[in-house]
Amino acid sequence: EVRERAAREGRNPHTGEALTIPARKTPAFKARKALKEAVNAK
Numbered sequence: 768e769v770r771e772r773a774a775r776e777g778r779n780p781h782t783g784e785a786l787t788i789p790a791r792k793t794p795a796f797k798a799r800k801a802l803k804e805a806v807n808a809k
Contacts, residue, residue, distance in 0.1 A: 770795045 774790040798806075 768795045768797070769793070 769792050772791050772793055775788050777786055777788040778784065779786060
């Protein structure tokens with residue numbers, strides 16, 4: 768699944784300069800029950 772991330776304000780941690788982070792598309796998925804159980808297994 769492809770999700771759209773909105774543009775947002777950010778800050779350069781080195782200089783403290785404010786900047787705009789542009790909108791972009793990013794991959795996403797929904798974790799299935801088997802994956803959740805494997806991650807949370809003790």
